Amino acid sequence: MPEPTLKQNVTVANRAGLHARAAVMVVTEARKFDARVVITKGLHEVDATDILQLMSLGAAQGECLLLEGFGNEAQAAVDALEQLFLRKFDED
Numbered sequence: 001m002p003e004p005t006l007k008q009n010v011t012v013a014n015r016a017g018l019h020a021r022a023a024v025m026v027v028t029e030a031r032k033f034d035a036r037v038v039i040t041k042g043l044h045e046v047d048a049t050d051i052l053q054l055m056s057l058g059a060a061q062g063e064c065l066l067l068e069g070f071g072n073e074a075q076a077a078v079d080a081l082e083q084l085f086l087r088k089f090d091e092d
Contacts, residue, residue: 007078011063011064012060017058018055020055026054027049027050027054033071033080035069035071035073038070039057041057048067
């Protein structure tokens with residue numbers, strides 16, 4: 001895999017963590033861009049456009065995740081996903 005264009009740490013701030021609705025929001029946003037975004041929790045790395053992979057992270061409130069963007073629109077994709085985390089997926 002080529003080197004990521006961009007890396008950004010995010011914290012899961014919403015109470016429910018990265019549950020189904022939040023994961024759908026991540027997938028929907030990630031698919032808008034000409035980029036590949038990988039989300040990492042510890043040693044577990046997943047594709048941001050795959051709902052089942054995202055759910056397998058089991059990311060709970062307070063956990064830190066790493067967003068890595070690859071491709072032409074990596075900056076925009078990572079920025080958009082970071083905003084979802086900062087907005088707590090519009091839950092709180």
